[in-house]
Amino acid sequence: MTMERIPILRMGNYLLVTIQVDMHDRLAMQLQEDLTTRIAKDQARGVLIDISALDIVDSFIGRMLADIAGMSRVLDAQTVLVGMQPAVAITLVELGLSLPGVRTALDVERGMKLLEQSIDDQTFATRAHEDDGPGGES
Amino acid sequence: MDQVERADALPVRGEIDVVLVRQTVRTWSVQQGFTLVDQTKMVTAASEIARNTVLYGRGGTVRIEALVDGVRKGLRLVFEDQGPGIPDVDLAMRDGYTTGTGLGMGLGGARRLVNEFRIESRPGQGTKVTLTRWK
Numbered sequence A: 001m002t003m004e005r006i007p008i009l010r011m012g013n014y015l016l017v018t019i020q021v022d023m024h025d026r027l028a029m030q031l032q033e034d035l036t037t038r039i040a041k042d043q044a045r046g047v048l049i050d051i052s053a054l055d056i057v058d059s060f061i062g063r064m065l066a067d068i069a070g071m072s073r074v075l076d077a078q079t080v081l082v083g084m085q086p087a088v089a090i091t092l093v094e095l096g097l098s099l100p101g102v103r104t105a106l107d108v109e110r111g112m113k114l115l116e117q118s119i120d121d122q123t124f125a126t127r128a129h130e131d132d133g134p135g136g137e138s
Numbered sequence B: 001m002d003q004v005e006r007a008d009a010l011p012v013r014g015e016i017d018v019v020l021v022r023q024t025v026r027t028w029s030v031q032q033g034f035t036l037v038d039q040t041k042m043v044t045a046a047s048e049i050a051r052n053t054v055l056y057g058r059g060g061t062v063r064i065e066a067l068v069d070g071v072r073k074g075l076r077l078v079f080e081d082q083g084p085g086i087p088d089v090d091l092a093m094r095d096g097y098t099t100g101t102g103l104g105m106g107l108g109g110a111r112r113l114v115n116e117f118r119i120e121s122r123p124g125q126g127t128k129v130t131l132t133r134w135k
Helices: A025-042 A059-074 A086-095 A108-131 B015-031 B036-055 B089-093 B106-113
Strands: A008-011 A014-018 A046-050 A078-082 A103-105 B003-012 B060-069 B072-081 B116-122 B126-134
Touching (some): A008 A025, A014 A108, A025 A059, A046 A108, A059 A078, A059 A086, A059 B036, A078 A108, A086 B036, A086 B106, B003 B036, B003 B072, B015 B036, B015 B060, B036 B060, B036 B072, B036 B126, B060 B126, B089 B106, B089 B116, B106 B126
Parallel strands (some): A046 A078, A078 A103
Antiparallel strands (some): A008 A014, B003 B060, B116 B126
16 A cells, blocks of 8 residues: 655745545554654744545544644644534534644634734743843743 | 335445445435534544444444434444453443543544444454434
8 A cells, every 4th residue: 555645835934734635544643743743844833734625523533633733832833723614513522522722713814823923922922031031930 | 113225334444444434424424314514423423433343343344224214314333343342331431431542532422423322242242333313
């Protein structure tokens, strides 16, 4: 079997992933691995995952998405999930998954704005912290 | 009393089969006239149980039945494996409980997504999970 992969595009400081296939579990794991590698290698500040073509998110895919958000946070990048279909959102919550810690936006444009905002906020917070001078607490 | 209009069976042995089960259940849900939300719930429940069949049941089969009960239409999925079985079904149904590496949301989650849920399991003999959803 050929090694399938979901393409990861780079746009400036961001990585963009559009999931367009019905993923089997190994493909989802591969994406998680590829993304974390690329965040570190490209020093990406944000990841935008477009799932508008996904017609279901089950507990496995849900966990993969939450894990990507968690891992990118550890690597100093923000993740925004965009385009979840309403039927998928209803099902996901009924299944018992609310994807805590995963930020969402309705579409790519809003997702991009959210990423830019959160990275600006973060930079501002870091600067404000640095202004406290060395030895500033917490 | 519900009647089976037509039925089909599929193998559930590997992760590619899980994808095929999802696609087949989608097609049958559409044919039964399910709304988009109901289709999504049924396909998601099928995906959870199909994955369990592969991971914990060492593979098995699913029988898909198109149901009719008077004017009501429905879909029933019967997943069967000859795996090790589940020693404590009540515990396995609990959210967050898993013996594997998953979230432990599969069984309990699937039950919430369908109208009728039945699980029969005997240690050493396998597990049978029946999911039914009505239009």
